[in-house]
Amino acid sequence: MKNLTFFSLVVLSFSTLFVQAQHQHHAKCGHKQSFERSLLSDTLDALSYEIHLNEINTSFKTIDAYTIVNLMSKVDNLDEIKLELLDLTVDGVFVDNQPIADFEHNSPWLVIPLSTPMNTGDEAEVRVEYHGEPFYEGWGGFHFSGSYAFNLGVGFVSDPHNLGKAWFPCIDDFKDRAFYEIFVTLDEPKKAVCGGTLLEVVNNGNGTNTYHWKLENDIPTYLASVAIGEYENVPSVFESMTGEDIPIGIYVKPNDTSKVAGSFANLIPILDAFESYFGPYPWERVGYVSTAKGAMEHATNIAYPHSSINGNLSNEWLFAHELSHMYFGDLVTCGSAGDMWLNEGWAVFCELMYREGIYGVDEYREEYRDKHFNVLHKAHIIDDGYLALYGIPAEYTYGETVYQKGCIVTHTLRNYMGDDLFFPAVKAYLETYQSNYASSWDLRDALQPNMPTQTGLKSHLWMPNGKWKPM
Ligand SMILES: [Zn+2]
DSSP states (O other): OGGGGGGGGGOSSSTTTHHHHHHHHSSSGGGOOOOOOOOOOGGGEEEEEEEEEEEETTTTTTEEEEEEEEEESSSSSSSEEEEEOSOEEEEEEEEEEEEEOOOOOTTTTEEEEEEEOOTTTTTEEEEEEEEEEBBOOSEEEEEEETEEEEEEEEESSSSOOGGGTTTBBBBSSSOOEEEEEEEEHHHHHHHHEEESSSEEEOOOSSSSSEEEEHHHHHEOOGGGGEEESSSSEEEEEHHHHHHSSEEEEEOOOOOHHHHHHHTTTTTHHHHHHHHHHHHHHOOSSSSEESSSSSBBBOOOEEEEGGOOOOSSSTTTHHHHHHHHTTBBBBTTESSSSGGGGTHHHHHHHHHHHHHHHHHOHHHHHHHHHHHHHHHHIIIIIHHSSOSSSOOOGGGGGHHHHHIIIHHHHHHHHHHHHHHHHHHHHHHHHHHHHHEEEEHHHHHHHHHGOOOOOOOOOOOIIIIIIEEEOOO
């Protein structure tokens, strides 16, 4: 994601890169080294969500909804189901169609006692009915804007940052992935735009329509999305390197349809470039939806600021950044907030890569030098210290170090390894961890086989006082 106000700031040195991380690292590497608190997903796996937004009242700024969550226990003798739902009022809870009277909801915790404990592998269907005014902060959450409403899946201030819980009960972390179907009932002529494919629009015969969206691939909660309002779709098609035609849908305000062609003129060349670097586009749709705030990389349905759809290329870097998250963040998700540079540092790196892809390597170098200059001069000031990339404090999860220093480190990896070794290793990383999460150590281990020297990545790039050379 990218807060546009961040763009006017910017970015450090490698001297403390991964210093904190060294304390977390033990002899055996892998997922478990992620820096995190205990998670609901340690005990329960959410398999699927069916979210029904029966009413979104833009006048009162409220929603009325129910969500069906299919869950599988990861432990034995589980005698309660614990989900998160922020602020909203719970009206009823059912487990396998049986009403549960003695549930407790102390926001965000929704605790549902089970009459029969679940054992490992047991599944349960939980239906939660709820209503109220959804949570939002300055950036993330569920927002109303005039006759429009939309969610942004993370909050920069909220800790933890995940804000699926702002609009549906869930296991709200970066690790748990599930399948989504979303049903939204709206007064005509409003439309609902969600991730995945629009399967049908049911005319209810009472002046309302119900939009039914389904996403083929699994995602973590923060990448689920909905935006409603009077949208017009500007459709096109992208022919993937696989030969498959992938639909593109850019949903904008009716008055903005004429601006789409100018602002997104290079969308297909940028998709071509990303495919050449990182492999086939991994989702069923390329999608943007115009919103009052953004930008946010919801899977196949990027929330993209109204102001950035202006008919020219001035914000091309922003839609390229968000598009690259379909690989870095959405396909492979950071395992914890402390690993956020795997999402954001790589997306900023892709701001360089798209420039090289469509404008040439000189454009890449020019942009890189600007970013490098700013990292060295400003990141430690903006983030109040020289921070290691991994295990960053929550208040700086979305700060300059993660974004801009993360980009510079990724560039340095590319330069150190060389393109012939770097890009195959990145593709292998994406393939290994697709539809999954990865830790910083997972990335290191994925790149390590292609490192040009025996001493490798750790000692050359990620240690204090590591050597590096500008491209
Ligand atoms: Zn981003």
